[in-house]
Each structure stands twice: as structure tokens, then as C-alpha cells.
Amino acid sequence: MAPKPHIEVENLEVSFGAVPAVRGVSFTVTHGEQLTLLGPSGCGKTTTLRAIAGLEKPVAGEIRIDGAPIYSAARNINVPAEKRGLSMVFQSYAIWPHMSVFDNVAYGLRVRREEAAAIRNKVIQALALVQMQAFADRRASQLSGGQQQRVALARAFVFQPSVLLFDEPLSNLDAKLRADMRIELRDLQHRLGITSIYVTHDLEEALAMSDHIVVMRDGLVEQTGTPDDIYRLPRSAFVADFIGSANLVHGRNRRDLATHGLLALETPGGQVIYGNAYGRSAGDELTVSVRTVHLQISPQRPAGERNVWPARVEKTVFQGDFTQVHILWGDQRLIARCAALDPLPAGQEVFISVDPKRVVLLGA
Amino acid sequence: MAHNKHGHITRRALLKAGVALPLVGIAAPNVLSQPLSKSPSTVLDFQTNADVAKAEQEGQLVFYCHENEAGTAGIMQGFNKDFPKIKTSYVRAQTGALYSKILAERQAGRFDVDVLQLSDLAPAFDFQKKGGYEHYESPESGAYKQDNLSTPKGYFFWTGVDPAGIAYNAEKVTGSDAPKGWKDILDPRWKGKISCKISASGLQFVQWYMLRKLYGDGFWQEFAKLQPHAFDSRVQLFDRLSKGDDTITAIGEYPAYILFKSRGAKVEFVAPADGLVATPLVVGAVNKAPHPEVAKLFVDWAMSKRGQAWYQTNPNLYYASVRTDAPPMPTGVSLTQFKLLYPQDWDDYSKQSATFLKEWNGMLGL
């Protein structure tokens, strides 16, 4: 039996005046998991999060927590944000400058009228969890960005909410700190067992931290799934290219060449590429996605019958951990990312190949 | 009981409490006159029909006056010196503005004024007709000619007379240039350098009316060509005259002349042969006053020798008294020495008000 959902969002629509920001979004989050809303800026992910928090008023749809609606257009329910029992970490940290670190963290407990002794214990504990206990009496405005981030975090979970909402909490930090904090956050979330909804535009973050990802674009959901699913089996060109980089190849469905459970696509240039449908329906015109990291380049023709073609190198771009190679394949340009490559001069004739398992049919 | 700002029971409250008096507005005159059997008491050195003890209990005088600030404050000072238990407060505005104000207030049901002093008889008549004045016959009325009292007696009286001639700056105007009669103010050499008063001034209305009668309608049209500067008070006129901002003023009030001369200003006064224009300064107790006994007491005080002496000698006032037994003015000049130009037919005078306003304002660019 599927686990009972903790948070359910159904056909949510949010508009700002006449401008629709979220045009019908649905997903569910189960207890204890982290779900990430991922997408480019303007896709509506933050708006969706804020609607769940109660900071934006939707125009249609329903939001339920443990089956009870906190927002319902049909039933005219809209629980105010302060009564929803959720918690949130803001992009700008929203640390209150006129209070000490201790008072910042204690705020939620004071609102709930807990006793001073209990508050003291919980705050110290929370600060310890984020390694900020030494700063308890510091004035909040004197902290660095990373420190403020931790305090914001402690403040958010100190009153043991069952849900934590994150609005791009790491985007104001530098790259190294971001990478470290990512892991810390994930660990913390597991340890506390809190259900989280996380918003980010950073792919790496989403892939590293999430149990499920909802990819959004233009106010709609593009695809939902585990990080692995989304990476391996993108449904649309957008997802394919947004989650990692991919080459898109269009062509005619050559059913006559289909074999061994693979499908065959013939490009306008005449090359035939074999790929996998992965359960998607194949029409007469197909589009497949080939990840740049799955394209192999070799100076000599590699062994294997299928998916091997001659091609020419146009240019290479050194990127440190990998080298990006721009290839001319027939009359189409492809990009390959290869690690530790021998130098390839422009104009060199090479062979490229790809495992048919890695050629994914895009579609519903 | 409703209390006004100063904790005194308002008349309105008395009425509301059921005292059976008709609550009439402006339209009908009030019929609260003094019972004839009451005989006047003497307080200080004058007679009064007011209940002095009650007045002191009322403790406040609200005085609406046309005089400039210092003058009004001066009048109040005099009264307060004699009756220190009665606090004074005043509103001053030029007669036209003052009258509008009190009418507007009364129309809205506000009766906050005890005594009214105006510098023009026309609004006084009007106010009497509207029942604005309290009918109170002062025991001091005996010292006044009927001409200088309201008809019938008991509504207002002439607390003084403000005569005006021509005045000029003695440093700028010398010898034969000096004006001698009213016609001399029309000389084109005064263009842009002559002053007068604004249309809200009672005295200015009198001057307009009288000189028009004497010299014809064209007189003021000629005057208009000089583009005179108009001001609110005689103090402003003489201030500018003494500094040379204006060379001559068409309406130099004698009291102001005395004041500035005593300060050392180089100004000269001319009493034209045809006479000085003069306006009576009229005082009357106001109907439905918040402090009715104080109002009566003030009227008696103002009418008395004592009050008149104050009006006549205070440097900000220097009024000429019309009391039959009044001494000469501080300069030694007696009022009777001046030929005074007054309207004879006050009715005709009142009717001309609209014409005056239109012409005068038009002359000033309003």
C-alpha cells in the first residue's frame, strides 16, 4: 500500500493580478521525504511554495495536509499562514537584526508560550545542531551570511514543525559553502525526519538532496520523479536539457529497422540511431535525447555494430573536470563531454558512439 | 449640564434643561431686557446694572474687535486691570472679516462672543436688525447724545471716533508739494506711492461715501489711476509712511499719527478744510453671550469716564471720545475742534455697501 501522503497539492493556480504564475500544479509529498521544486527562474516554484506556506493566495485548487485542506477554492477555505503549523527558511534568511541569535531562534517557542526553561533547552539544542551554540548571545546582525543561514535553520525547526519549506536557502552563499551546506542540510533533515519541500534552480542541489523532484516550467509541472528517473528518463526536451545537458536528435521512425526491443530513428541526414522507448509511445516522427556525457569519442572506429558513426571535431572547450567537444555529425552539431581526453585538434576526423540504452525516446 | 471649554454652563444647556425660553435663532430679537425695578450699583467709579459678583464668577470675557492686535490687547488690558478676576480673550479681524465670522458662527449655532466692537455703523445696524445685540441699557448712557447711541437705545454705543485726514512723509514731501485738501491726493505725482485701506475697513467705506458725495463719482476713478497700495490697519500705513515705502497716505488716522509722531517718525498730518472723515467705533453686548454679566459689565465700563479715559489715552488706541463730559485728547486737541464728515443718512450709506465693495476691490485688482 502506498504511504499516506503528508502534503497534497491539487490543481493549484496562482495569479498576480492578470498574470498567471502557477497554472495548474499537482504533486504529493510523503512523510519524512524531501521534495524539490526545480526549474528556471519564473517557472512558479517559489510562488507554489509560498502558496503552500500561506503567503500567497491562490485562485484555484486545493492544498491538504494530512488529508485536511488548508486551502480550498471550492470549499472557500484559506487558513492564515500563522495557523498552518508549517515552518520556512527564506532565501534572504530574514534574521531579525534587532534581536540576539538566541531571541531569533526562541521566537517560535515564545509564540507558542512555552516555559522559559524549556525554551532555553530547546534553543541551545537547536543551535548545537547547527554548530552555532557559541553565538547565542551575539547580536544577529553581526553574523556572516553562512552563520545567518544556520541560525535561520535552527529557528525554523526548533519548535518541531512537521513540515519545513525551503525557499532557495543556499543561493546567496558562495559555491564552496553551498556544496558543504547542502550535505549538512540533507543530514539534518534525515536526522529530524521532517517532511521538506525545497525550492531551487540549482540542478546539483536538487539531485543531491531530494527524494523526489518536480520539474516546473512556465507555471506547469514538466515531470515528477526520483532524481535518478528524471536524469535517466527525461520525458521532454526541456527536462532532458535542463537536467544535465543533452543532445536532441529528431527523425523518422524506421520501424523496419527496429530490432532487439530497440527502436530505430533515421535523421534527415541519413544516419540511423538506435535507442530505447522505455514504455513511451513511438509515433512516426521521433525525438531522442542523448546525454553529452554518454557520447563516446575515439580516434579509431570502436567495436560494435550499432550507433557508431564518423564525425568531425569542430572545437574543444576545456572545463577542468571535463572537456566539452563540439562535433559535426552529418549536418547536425552535437556536444560531447569527456573526462581526461587527449587533445583533439579542430577538424580532426573521429568516431563517435553511444550505447543504445542511453538513447532515450522523449514523449508522454 | 453641558459645559463649554471653560467649565461654565452654557446658555444652550440652560435652555435645554427646560428653562422655558423660545429657542430663536438669528431671525427674531431676544427679549431679555433688565427689569426696570433693578437699580444700578456702583463699582469702582462707575454705575452698572450688571451683577458684578456673578460677572466675576463667570470669570471670562470673549471680545471680538476690529482693532489691530496691539489695540485690541490694549482694550483688554484696561478692562483686566480694573477687574483682574475676569480673564480676557479676543479675536481681531478687520470689520468686514469680523462681521462675516460672527454671522457664520451664529448661523451654525455657535454663540461664543460676549462683546462686539466694529468700526462701521452699517454692519452694526445689520446686526441689530438680526437680533444679534443684547438689549441692555447702561446707566452710563446718560452721558451720551442720542446721535451716539443706537435707536432705540440699549443695543450699541459709540465708544469713540476715529478721524482721518491726510498724512505724508515729511522728508519726501516738502513745501508747496504738501497736500492741503482732499483733492490734492489725486495729484498724478503720487502714482505708485500712495496708500489706503482695504475694502473690509469701516473707515474706508465712510471715506469713499463722503468724498464721493462731496466731489462726485469721478473722484475715486481718478484715485484709482494712482494705483494705490491697500492695507489692513493704520499701523501698517504709518509704518510704511515713516520709512518712506509710501510717500503719502490718503487715509491717515489721527490716532496713528499721534503714536508714530511720538516715536520720532517724520510724518505730518493734514486736516483738510472740508473736514476729516470719521467713523464711529461701536460697541455692544452680544445676544446669547456665554458670559452675559461680564458683557454688561464691560459695556458699562467702556461707556464710563474710566473706560473712555483708557480708550482715549492708550497709545495703541487714542480714540476720540464722544462722551459729553470727555476731556480733550492727549495732544490737547478736542474732538469738537475738528470738522467731522459723517454720513447723515445711515440707511443710504448701508445700501451703498455693495457698490463700494465692487468699486474698491476692482480698484485694487481683486
Add this chain to the structure above:
Amino acid sequence: MERHARAVSAAASSTESVSAQKIAGYGVATVAAVLVLYPVFYLLQAALDVGDPQTRPPTAYGLDNFEALLNYPQIMLNTLSVSFAATLMALVIGFIMAWILTRTNVPGRLVFEQLMAVPYYLTPLLGALAWSMLGSPESGFLNQFWRALGGSGHVIDINTPYGIAWVMALFEGSVAFVMIGAVMKSMDPALEEASQVIGASRLRTMLRVTLPLVIPGVLGAAIFVFAEMLGSFAVALVLGTPNRYYVITTAIYQLIQQYPPRIQVAAAMGTSLFAVMFVMLFIYRRIVTAGSYVTITGKAFRPRVADVGRLRHLLFCVCVLYLVVSVVLPIATLLYASVQKIAVAFPAADNFTLDNFRAAMSMNAAGSALTNSLILAFATATIGIALMGLLAWLIYRSRLPGAGLIEYVVMFPQAVPRLVFAFGMMWAWLAFPIPIYGTLWLLLIAYLTVFLPLGVRTIAGVMLQVDKSLDECAQMCGASWMFRMRTISIPLLVPGLVAAWLLLFIASVRELGASILLMGPHSKVITPSIVESWFGTASELTATLALIQTFVVAAAVAVLVVVTRRVSTHVVN
């Protein structure tokens, strides 16, 4: 988990109940609407009243009064031309001073910036009185000096339209400085640097890059200043009326001082003026709302200060000159006049006296007017920040429906010259059953009304600088609206509220246009009583009075500044 479900469902069962927010929000909106619209209604009613002026309510309505306005073309023309000239002068002065003080390294910049506000505090009335004594063609001190030096006639005539515009620009124009200065400070210096890196000269950069960037802001300031000048009263009164030069505000004042007062024409004049100002302000808001108020947290631009070398000293002299002309000279003039019997430039020894001070102390104006003004200012500022703070929150932060509409209501008094507004108020509150007419309460209501735009704008400016996520986060921690107000919003706003308090205090003390019509015998206040004194006493006494009052108020303000500085630093810590 279960606890959560129960809590949420309990809350969910009450669909948006009437919250404290709504009560406070709509309550304060109603108050604002009544304050503003009630007098305007009466004003319009009077303007459209073509029946007998003495009977109320009006018997007939029509447009005759507006037609009558056509008889006063000169007044309309005067108003527009003097306002235009004053605006131009104010912009030039404001631009130059803003440039010097924000873009060059002139010594003492910070001090000068503070001092630029002093002419505003001194009030245009004082400036007009002083300049009247300085620049009257016959008796003006400057002209007397001129003649003593051998000149003939006069070198300056302050009673001309240019003179009026000059004084208006000096004393009402510091607004231009503040606005243009703000524009210059908010300019990204990188834009100019880009130009210079390409090789453009400083002048070329100024003309091709700086000026075009600054012009929208300057234009906005121009329109705002123009609107202010249209409503100017004190200067035109003191300098214009002696010379038969009337503008709409002084004409209205004269028209209603007569008997019978020409209320209807005056009302029509006032209405026409506010139609003009309304249009101007509409244009202004169009230009200005392109930008956003929020200062990006932590990322304030540091304007690049140019090193102008030896020019610094010249510019320093320019700043000093401005202060001399607008502050030192007027005060010195008044002082000089106050100690003479008859004020002249070269007094004889026996012309000196302290009588004026003796007389002034005993006058109504010195004693009770001062006390009234200070008490009133205190009350206005205190009630004002509560009222305007709530309004600012309602308009810019709450999400209650209809909040945007209230913004128009609140900004409405901006479009109406104070005198005209007070005129409407006079009629409105005269008929009001509760007897506040003629008392300080009426003045309090009047001040709160006419200062609505000022107060709301100032507090909103501060409020919008506080990131709304600070409030949202408190919401997510479960705090109710009142709790958030108490623990987050108000403490963060305290420095801004304190500044607004001071601003309201000062504005209240210097107020003239509304007070002059609404004063009663027991509610005399400072600035109008100086005007009354000008009408009815010798100019030396008026000067004395003005000086006494200015110094007392300055002392009060100084004390308050010290106290409020203590309060705001204390609260923040």
C-alpha cells in the same frame, strides 16, 4: 502528526474570520476618508453653490462661480508665472547644491547637508518678513546701503514677482534639494565610470551620461516643487499684497475676509487650483512609480565623489553664501530691526531700544500662541505617527482589498493648497454637532488631515526599506498580526517613526495656511499670529515676535532631537 491534523482542521473550519488586521485596517481607512473627504465635499458644494450665499444648505447649483473666475485672469496668470519662476529658481539652486554636496569633495559636506534643512524650518513667512525689510525699494536695508554707497534709486525691489519667486525658492525650495540629492545618490557610479573608461571627458560624461540619467528624477522633483509653489501663501501675502500683486491663495484669503465674504468665488478659485495640482501630481506619480522603493539590502550605491582640486574652496564659498542668504541674513536683519524704534539701515544712537522685546513678551502671541503651538505640535506628532503608521502599513504592506484606493484618499490633501483645504474644513466642522470649532481640537484635526501625505510617505519610505520577509518569517513561526506588530514591525520601525515624529512636530509648528483660517480666540498658534502681528503692529514689533518664537521653537526642537536620538538608539539595542 495527529496533533497537527487536529490543529489545522480546527483552524480550517473557521474560514477567514474577521481578524484584528481587518478591524485596524478598515478602521483607520475610514478615519482617513472622513478627514479628507468631508471638507472636500463642502468645498465643492460651496464652489457649485449659485444660490444666496447666506443660506445653507445651498439652494441652487451651477457653474456660474467658475465662469466668474474668468473675471480674474490676472490672478491666474500671476499664480502660474510666479510659481513657474520660483520652481525654476528652486531647481537651479537645488541642483547646484545637490551636485556640490553629493558629487564633489567640498569640505564639510555632511554639515552642510544638515544645514540645508534650516531655511525650511525657518518658514517662508520669516524669510518674507526679513527680505521685505532687506529689499523694499524705499526702506529696504540693502537699498539704503546702496544709496549710502552713492547709488540712486534702488538695487533690488523685493515686491516684484521676481522678488516673490526668489524668496519662495529660497525657503520653500529645499524640497528640491532633497529630491535631486536623493536622485544623485541613487545613481550607480559604474554608469559614469563606464563612460570615462571609454575616454569621454568629465564634461561630456556629465552631459551625455549623468544628465540624462538624472533628468527623470529632476523632472519629478520639478513637478512636485511646482505643486508646492502653487499653494504658497505666506510669501505672496507679505511681499505681493502691498504691491497689488495677488495670487490665488492670497486672493482667496482677501475674498473671504470681506463682508459679505465672496465664499463661492473663493471656493471656485480653490477648486480650480486643485484641479491643476491634481493633474501635476498625476503626472508626477507616473514619472516616479517607474522606480521601486526597496533598497536592496546591503547594496547601497556609494556615489563617486569627484576631486575638484582647488575648485573646492570656491564651492565651499558657494555653500556658505547660500546659507548666509537664506539663514544668516534674514535672522540678522530681524534682529537688527527688533532693537530699533523705527528700523533703518543706519540708525542714530537714540533709535535703539529694548521696548519691542518688552511689548512682545506681553502680547498674546508670545505667551499663549507659543504654548498652544508646542502642545498642538506634540499632539499632532504623537497621534500622527500612530494614524499614519497604520495607514502606511495598510496601503503598502497589508493585502486587504481596497487598500490601493486609500492611497489616493491619503495623498489627496497634497493636491489642495492648505488654505483651500482649511476653507472647506471651516464649513465642514462649523456645522458639526460636537463643538470643536474654534478650539485646538479643530486645529489638531486640520493638521492631521493636511499632513497625511507627508507622514504616510515618510513612514512608508522607512517601512518599505524593511524587507517583508522579516514579517513573513514571523508569520511562519506562528505569530499573530498583533504579536508581529509588537515584536517585529514596530521595533524595526522605531528609528523611522522617531524621524517621522520630529518631522510632523516641525511641520505642525510652522503651519500657516490652514491655521490662519481655523484659529479661534482660545486657539491662537504661532505662525498665523506672526501674520496678524504683521497686519496690525509696527514691523519692528513683528520682527521681535518672529525672532522670539523662532528661537523658542528651535530650542524645543534641539531638545527633542537629543531626546529622540537617545530613544531610538536605546530601543534598537
